[in-house]
Amino acid sequence: MIPNQRIVELAAEVGFDSCGVSAAIDLVDEKVNFGNWISKGFHAEMDYMARNFEMRMNPTLIVPNAKTVISVLLSYKREEIAIHTSPPKISRYALGPDYHGVIKNMLFELMSKIRDEFGIVNGRAFVDSAPVLERAWAVKAGLGWIGKNSNLINSHLGSYVFIGELILDVEVEPSNVTIPNRCGNCTKCIDSCPTGAIVAPQTIDSNKCISYLNIEKKSPLTEQEYSMLNGWCFGCDTCQEVCPWNKKAEIKNHNQLQSKFLNELTSEQLLNMPEDEFNSLFNKTPLMRAGYSKVIDTAKRTSSKG
Ligand code: SF4
Ligand code: SF4
Numbered sequence: 001m002i003p004n005q006r007i008v009e010l011a012a013e014v015g016f017d018s019c020g021v022s023a024a025i026d027l028v029d030e031k032v033n034f035g036n037w038i039s040k041g042f043h044a045e046m047d048y049m050a051r052n053f054e055m056r057m058n059p060t061l062i063v064p065n066a067k068t069v070i071s072v073l074l075s076y077k078r079e080e081i082a083i084h085t086s087p088p089k090i091s092r093y094a095l096g097p098d099y100h101g102v103i104k105n106m107l108f109e110l111m112s113k114i115r116d117e118f119g120i121v122n123g124r125a126f127v128d129s130a131p132v133l134e135r136a137w138a139v140k141a142g143l144g145w146i147g148k149n150s151n152l153i154n155s156h157l158g159s160y161v162f163i164g165e166l167i168l169d170v171e172v173e174p175s176n177v178t179i180p181n182r183c184g185n186c187t188k189c190i191d192s193c194p195t196g197a198i199v200a201p202q203t204i205d206s207n208k209c210i211s212y213l214n215i216e217k218k219s220p221l222t223e224q225e226y227s228m229l230n231g232w233c234f235g236c237d238t239c240q241e242v243c244p245w246n247k248k249a250e251i252k253n254h255n256q257l258q259s260k261f262l263n264e265l266t267s268e269q270l271l272n273m274p275e276d277e278f279n280s281l282f283n284k285t286p287l288m289r290a291g292y293s294k295v296i297d298t299a300k301r302t303s304s305k306g
Pocket of ligand 1: 149192193194195196197198204208209210211235236237238239240
């Protein structure tokens with residue numbers, strides 16, 4: 001069995017902020033919780049969430065003979081810029097180069113180091129891109145707990161973290177760490193959500209969530225939905241901004257997640273940007289998920305609010 005400590009060391013060499021390991025077992029508890037969430041329609045128009053249910057719960061259906069899930073975190077906490085705080089606001093995770101590419105490359109590097117040291121290893125790398133319940137795996141790997149705002153919270157990094165996984169067909173010693181839920185009596189995220197989307201601790205009704213409305217919702221927003229955006233034109237960080245664990249988390253400013261242009265982006269530039277410039281500047285950034293028309297339309301309609 002590959003020693004846990006060596007994997008953690010290799011992940012640190014690659015540049016990840018944290019790493020943990022769990023056995024690739026069935027996600028029994030999540031089957032019930034995720035099933036309930038879907039059955040209540042809290043996934044809204046995100047039909048893909050309801051598909052591949054068994055695959056989400058059983059890693060051996062994604063990687064044949066899967067034995068191990070290695071979870072890694074990379075912090076995107078950064079210095080504040082105006083576009084995070086004055087409308088039209090953009091979520092912190094979105095203002096940088098495509099994190100999928102950055103983290104996948106780091107995961108491939110980690111895989112290559114594991115192969116160099118331990119021989120033939122088969123597996124796949126995942127970043128927010130396949131039916132993988134990444135927060136559940138991160139909890140199982142001892143990297144944190146699920147906060148009442150439904151985000152993974154790491155006691156050192158907070159919740160401004162990207163999560164990635166390697167699912168491998170070799171046995172790695174599990175981390176065997178369980179981090180207790182440290183939300184305690186705090187309800188800041190629930191109290192601060194402008195739309196009441198956190199309907200119970202760890203339960204988001206996407207139909208009311210600004211991040212869903214201004215990124216994922218494919219059908220046109222209703223007037224009432226536009227009025228709910230609270231100044232956000234892409235994503236929403238409100239329930240993370242108020243979290244005490246984010247306030248005390250260290251600012252990492254990882255170079256590979258920085259873009260000089262995006263760091264200096266102003267509301268005026270965004271509001272007046274022609275489509276070809278938008279497509280060229282935001283090419284491969286998370287903003288392309290919503291696309292020019294949706295981002296700019298939402299920006300214009302929310303720029304006087306929030
Ligand atoms: S992202 Fe915004 S709208 Fe969604 S739950 Fe958090 S505070 Fe509420
Ligand atoms: S704001 Fe409070 S309740 Fe919400 S996730 Fe953070 S610590 Fe937990």
